[in-house]
Amino acid sequence: MGLPEIKARLRKAAEDAGRAPESVELIAVSKVQPNERVEAVLRDGHRVFGENRVQEAAGKWPGFRDHYDGISLHLIGPLQTNKAEIAVRLFDMIETLDRPKLADALAKAMEKVGRALPVLIQVNTGEEPQKAGVIPSELQQLLQYAREKGLDVQGLMCIPPVDEPAGPHFALLAKLAKEAGLPVLSMGMSSDYVTAARFGSTHVRVGSALFGPRDYP
Ligand SMILES: *Cc1c(COP(=O)(O)O)cnc(C)c1O
Numbered sequence: 001m002g003l004p005e006i007k008a009r010l011r012k013a014a015e016d017a018g019r020a021p022e023s024v025e026l027i028a029v030s031k032v033q034p035n036e037r038v039e040a041v042l043r044d045g046h047r048v049f050g051e052n053r054v055q056e057a058a059g060k061w062p063g064f065r066d067h068y069d070g071i072s073l074h075l076i077g078p079l080q081t082n083k084a085e086i087a088v089r090l091f092d093m094i095e096t097l098d099r100p101k102l103a104d105a106l107a108k109a110m111e112k113v114g115r116a117l118p119v120l121i122q123v124n125t126g127e128e129p130q131k132a133g134v135i136p137s138e139l140q141q142l143l144q145y146a147r148e149k150g151l152d153v154q155g156l157m158c159i160p161p162v163d164e165p166a167g168p169h170f171a172l173l174a175k176l177a178k179e180a181g182l183p184v185l186s187m188g189m190s191s192d193y194v195t196a197a198r199f200g201s202t203h204v205r206v207g208s209a210l211f212g213p214r215d216y217p
Contacts, residue, residue: 001209003028003044006193010204013197024197027074027186029207032214035060041210042068050095050205052077054087061090076157076186076205078132081105088113095120095157095186098133100145107149118154119146120186123176125169126161133158139176155184155202166192170199 003026011021027050030038038049038060047070051057057073065071075091078098084105087094097103097119110116121142124133134142139156146153156177160169170187177185188196190209197204208214 003041003046003210006206006210009194010197013194017198017200019197019200024201025203027076027203027205028210029076029189029205030211031056031077031207033207033211037211038064042071048072048074050074050076050207051091054079054083054090058086058090074186074203074205079106084109085113088115088117091117093118093120096122096132097142097146097151097153098122098124100142103142103146103149103151107151110151116150116152118184119151120155120157120184121146121153122157122159123173125158125172126164128161131159131161136172136176140180143180143182153182155182155186156180157186159189160187160192167195167199170196170201174200 010024010026014024015021025048027048028041028046029050031052061073072092074093074095075087076095079087079096079102081101088109094117122133123139124131124135127135143153156173158169158173160166173187174185185201186203188201188204190206193204193206
């Protein structure tokens with residue numbers, strides 16, 4: 001599916017939910033995709049992208065930024081504290097804050113680099129042991145901690161369990177954000193971004209539906 005079709009679907013889903021048609025931002029998830037595919041989307045005028053690995057993003061985005069203005073790059077994968085500084089230099093939003101130590105590292109890196117990036121807290125809505133993210137009952141505590149460190153926490157992000165309907169997870173994330181007074185909701189991927197838009201998503205992270213399948217090593 002191309003960029004125009006995905007954007008049209010998002011607009012329609014937002015309108016169907018009684019929201020403004022442009023209220024859902026499309027994050028094009030370019031991880032593992034060949035540079036030609038990414039560049040085609042850049043040439044079509046799209047500027048908001050997501051990457052899940054710092055190292056991989058560091059290898060390709062500085063080059064793209066030399067040729068295209070106004071790129072906004074979101075980190076959507078786990079971040080190790082020792083990569084916080086590179087991440088703060090490279091990205092425009094960090095979507096995966098999930099522990100106090102990372103809040104410490106990000107706050108320190110942002111001060112050193114002189115960039116105050118917006119941050120989202122990743123919530124493990126399915127409470128899956130192998131998955132990153134803070135569990136819902138610990139969200140408030142982490143939010144408070146991150147704010148004490150001076151981080152600009154704007155919202156929440158989640159990746160629902162693969163084997164469950166996503167709707168209830170989106171509803172839970174929306175409820176948690178509302179209770180915490182946070183406006184940004186990053187939820188929805190290739191298979192469920194229309195559902196996510198109905199549940200109030202402000203950012204959907206779409207990879208394979210836009211770029212084609214990824215060939216993981
Ligand atoms: C890879 C990835 C996506 C995009 O997945 P698709 O199913 O290809 O759309 C979204 N969010 C995160 C966190 C990812 O790692």
